[in-house]
Amino acid sequence: NAGVTQTPKFQVLKTGQSMTLQxxxxxxxxxxxxxxxxxxxxxxxxHYSVGAGIxxxxxxxxxxxxSRSTTEDFPLRLLSAAPSxxxxxxxxxxxxxxxxxxxxxxxxxxxxx
Amino acid sequence: xxxxxxxxxxxxxxxxxxxxTYCNSSTTLSNIQWYKQRPGGxxxxxxxxxxxxxxxxxKRLTFQFGEAKKNSSLHITAxxxxxxxTYFCGTSYGxxxxxxxxxxxxxx
Numbered sequence: 001n002a003g004v005t006q007t008p009k010f011q012v013l014k015t016g017q018s019m020t021l022q023x024x025x026x027x028x029x030x031x032x033x034x035x036x037x038x039x040x041x042x043x044x045x046x047h048y049s050v051g052a053g054i055x056x057x058x059x060x061x062x063x064x065x066x067s068r069s070t071t072e073d074f075p076l077r078l079l080s081a082a083p084s085x086x087x088x089x090x091x092x093x094x095x096x097x098x099x100x101x102x103x104x105x106x107x108x109x110x111x112x113x
Numbered sequence: 114x115x116x117x118x119x120x121x122x123x124x125x126x127x128x129x130x131x132x133x134t135y136c137n138s139s140t141t142l143s144n145i146q147w148y149k150q151r152p153g154g155x156x157x158x159x160x161x162x163x164x165x166x167x168x169x170x171x172k173r174l175t176f177q178f179g180e181a182k183k184n185s186s187l188h189i190t191a192x193x194x195x196x197x198x199t200y201f202c203g204t205s206y207g208x209x210x211x212x213x214x215x216x217x218x219x220x221x
Contacts, residue, residue, distance in 0.1 A: 033209060040122070042213040043156065043201060050207065058208065090155055092209070101146055101158030102209055 002026050006091050006105035013081040013112045021076040021108050023091030031094040032074040033058070033102070034066065036087040043090065049074055081112045117142070119202055119212030127220050132192050134215035136185040136202035145178055145185040146209065148201045156201060159187075192219050 007022045025032065033048040035058075045058030047066040055066050063085060065077040074093075078085060088109050092102040117138045126132050136145060144163045148156040160169055162178035162185060169176045175188045189196055197219050203211040 035211075040213075042119075043203075043211040045208060045210055048208045056208070059210065092156075094205075094209070101148075101161060102156075102205075103158070104155040106155050 004091055004093055004103050004105035006089075006108050008108060009106065011108060011110050013078070013110065015081060015083060015112060017081050019078050019081065021078075021089055021091075021110075023074045023076065023105060024072050025074075025093040025103070026072065027093065027095070027103065028071060029093035029095050029103075030071065031096065031102075032068065033092045034064070034074070034076045035090045035092065036060065036085075037090060037107075038087050046076065046089075078110075083112045086110060086112045116140075116210060117145075117202055117204055117212040119215060121215055122213060123216050123218075125218045125220065126192050128194060129191050132189040132196070132217055134187050134200050134202075134217075136187075136212050138183050138204070141182045142185075142204045143206045144204060145176075146203045146205060147176060147185075147187055148203065148211075149198050150201065150214075151198045154198075189217075192217070194219050194221055 004025045030051045034046040035043045044060045049055045049068040090107050091105045094100050094102040117136050119136050146161045147159040150156045166180045167178040173190045177186045199214045199216045201211045201214045
């Protein structure tokens with residue numbers, strides 16, 4: 001059991017570039033989420049999914065796209081990177097939102113210059 | 114939607130002192146989850162509370178859910194340097210959202 005795997009761990013982008021942050025889990029979890037963490041701002045929900053083919057927006061979705069074609073994978077796409085998207089990104093998954101905690105990946109530290 | 118506010122934002126204690134962080138909501142919550150994030154690490158699930166007035170303990174950590182299910186607290190007795198980190202409360206209702214977190218530093 002690898003848990004939640006995020007790649008890459010570090011990334012530097014130039015303004016305007018696009019990229020995809022990868023997230024994969026091997027626990028057969030239905031629920032998956034993406035968060036960004038900025039100093040003093042806590043963990044803010046970007047997008048989430050309650051199952052394959054189903055996604056919805058969180059608190060700060062602008063500038064990001066997601067899709068969920070399989071239960072295992074939940075990639076986060078930055079369409080045109082901006083310096084304001086410099087942050088640490090965490091992917092998390094759970095069997096259920098009601099009675100189970102979420103398992104987090106180790107994060108991707110993204111810098112946009 | 115269900116939202117939570119967490120206080121204080123920072124707490125500095127001497128090793129051996131107690132520590133408490135509070136989580137509050139204006140609406141009745143389905144549940145409260147607590148997470149710990151060590152410096153440079155990722156959040157790790159500690160516990161979930163779902164019942165009104167529920168109290169759970171994990172060694173030196175005591176978690177409470179208010180009678181009205183609108184507030185919760187995490188209390189650490191006799192802090193140790195290993196308790197350093199950020200403690201988050203969150204609520205899950207179709208999605209998991211968090212309070213701002215409390216950053217705990219422990220001076221030896």
